[in-house]
Amino acid sequence: MVQYAATKPWLKSYPPEVPAELATDGYHSLVELLEEAFRKYASRDAAACMEQRLKFADVDRMSQSLGAYLQSKGLERGTRVAIMMPNVLQYMVAIAAILRAGYAVVNVNPLYTPRELEHQLKDSGAEAIIVLENFAATLEEVIAATSVRHVVLASLGDLLGWWRGPLINFAVRHVKKMVPEYRLPTGEGRSVLRFNKALEEGDRGQLRRVEIGPEDVAFLQYTGGTTGLSKGATLLHRNVVANILQAEAWFKPMTSKLGDKALTTVCALPLYHIFALTACYMLGARLGMMNLLIPNPRDIPGFIATLRQYRVNLFPAVNTLFNALANDPAFARLDFSELVISNGGGMAVQQATAEKWLKITGCPVVEGYGLSETSPVATINRMDIASFNGSIGLPMPSTDIAIRDDDGNDVPLGERGEICIRGPQVMAGYWQRPDETANVMTADGFFKSGDIGVMDDEGYVRIVDRKKDMILVSGFNVYPTEIEQVVNMHPGVLECAAVGIPDARSGEAVKLFVIKSDPTLAEEDLASFCAEQLTAYKRPKYIEFRDDLPKTNVGKILRRELRSSAP
Structure with missing residues (x-):
């Protein structure tokens, strides 16, 4: 059995310029970091939106x-x-x-x-x-x-x-x-x-x-809960500062080649999401970059028209956005001569999408991995990869990744286990939820991600499954329990279960299985009901009526069996 935190197999794969450990306590708060950026880059553009700059x-x-x-x-x-x-x-x-x-x-x-x-x-x-x-x-x-x-x-x-x-x-x-x-x-x-x-x-x-101070709360980032109610990941100032400094160190081999010129990063991911909050807003401030703000990235023609006006250097996105742009002929006619980093996260980047993006832009997608609970970045691939490799990369500086079995023991390299994360970017806990916090934090300080992965001899991690029933729709967490609680409020529903199924556009989509109490209940009735109660990405894309649902001998619905039976 390998002791991941002790042996750190990933360090042998680190770029030579990136340190294994970082002093992440140089700033007392995000305010210090932001005010330093305001002074240092006062004359630079911080943001552009709808042809106006700040x-x-x-x-x-x-x-x-x-x-x-x-x-x-x-x-x-x-x-x-x-x-x-x-x-x-x-x-x-x-x-x-x-x-x-x-x-x-x-x-x-x-x-x-x-x-x-x-x-x-x-x-x-x-x-x-x-x-x-x-x-x-x-x-x-x-x-x-x-x-x-x-x-x-x-x-x-x-x-x-x-x-x-x-x-x-x-x-x-x-x-x-x-x-x-x-x-x-x-x-x-x-x-x-x-x-x-x-x-x-x-x-x-x-x-x-x-x-x-470092222990003051900076952000409450809400994520789905096992109880059906979202819970706030409590991110302290020191957590987010640490992740910014980690990202800066990791990006430095690439950004240093560009000199001290002002860079432009595309901010199409919503700023209320942890990915954009750290990778666009906070890292942008740290590096003096201009955030090109896109209020409605679903308007692909409008998005492309905006991109045509700028030379962008960094392009953070999720698979669905990479895919939508790469499949629009107008996107391929843009100038990508200054694009040096395309970083993917929030959900698994698909091989076909990454290959199409590379062919069009000449810039490989560098995939990373993280969660709201880790501010968010925990692992990332090297910036100098020539092509997409399907892994979520190496642990960030000052970050330990362990692959563990259900008893909390590290498994041998190459074997499956839960991805567990320890580092200065890991949250303080869930806001006013000590029970939920205890469920995900180990005695030795690791956060249990709920994702199943393997680590190879070089320290690269791959996700192979999900331990939790969570559904990942376009990079957003959807918890089946919340869907089921809402649907069960409909008077025509006797019982229901929600699962995630593969979807070419959004990675996964919600499929709902329903037993009726009212035989006249129609699919459109339920769809309309869900539209009133759930934001768009949580709504079931497919609804199937059944006479019964598979259950354990104690009556627990077997979601995994439903997933395997879904076409």
Whole structure:
């Protein structure tokens, strides 16, 4: 039996420039790291969106103003503040503002249903939210049941210029009708203020310096729960700082070849997702890169039209996005002469997709692996690979990976076991869920990922199966229990089970097996019901009615048997 943490077989495969261990305690907080970037790269562009750019100096100034406004509402140090927006310029300002004011960020998927939003706001105890007006109607439905007292209301055109901004807002509200009617409550200690007005109010005050330490909470990143309710991975300032420094060290052999010029990274992955949060926003700040923000990456023609205007250097994405772009003839006509890193994560990158991407761009997909609980990057391939290799790579610096059996013992190299991760980027635990935390953390400090993998003699890891019943749809975790709890609320359903099945577009898709209590129940009835309760990526793509479901002798539904029977 190999003791992975003791022998570290992966070090023999490390690039010579990358250290095995990193001093990740050089910064007390993300605020120190961000403010250093604001000073160092003040004149560089930090973000571009809809043909408008913000410099690092702009993000610095605006985040101070917005942070001062939030402090003026009497929020105490450590208060959770939610953000509910797609990738727009305001997101860049909001994250920095919340952290600099001494608060913790709660990232929220803007497409959540009222049920999903209510749970996340209540569970986190968020007392304020910065939300794009397009999603204010969803907030209106649940705000009274939460602790949210202060709303900063953003609109798409806020930071897009004195004439383009109002024009875009008019089109979004009145031509495209993308902003449903809403009425958010005010009075009795509640406030609702427009984003630009909040900046103006903050300008009249001053951001109060708050002592923030490594053990303070920076982010609550919500991920699915075995109980059917999502839970917040508690990421401390030191966790995210560590992962940024690890990523910087790993990328350095490639980025150093580019000199000190300003780089551009594509930020099409949503900033509320841990992958984009660290790999685009935080690493971008650390390296002085411009984030090219894509509010709607599903609009592939619009996405390609945007890419045509820029020379991009880094392209983080999930398999579905690589695949959608590579299969559009217009994408192949773009200029990829300055693209040097295409990093894939969030879900397994498929061989066919990677090969097509390499043929078109000349830049191989470098696959990595991580989770919300690991801030996120735990393993990654070398940047100098010539082609896709199907592995999730080597452990990051200062990171140990162990492959363990059900009894917690390391298995021999080449044998299957659960991928377990230990390092400074591993979360402090699940927010107010000591029982859930105990289920995934070992006595010697490893996080049990729930993924089954093997490690070879060179230290490369491959995922071969999933221990958990979790379904991975386009890089997003979907837990069958949540789907089943929602579907079981329908009066026409007697019993149900949800499983993941292979899907060419999204990697996996949700398939639902249902036993009816009402013989007239139709597939479209259930689909409509799910659309009201579940955000799009969680909704069943396939529904099959059955007379019975396979079960153990104690009555537990055998999801694995259902998966194997699904066509």
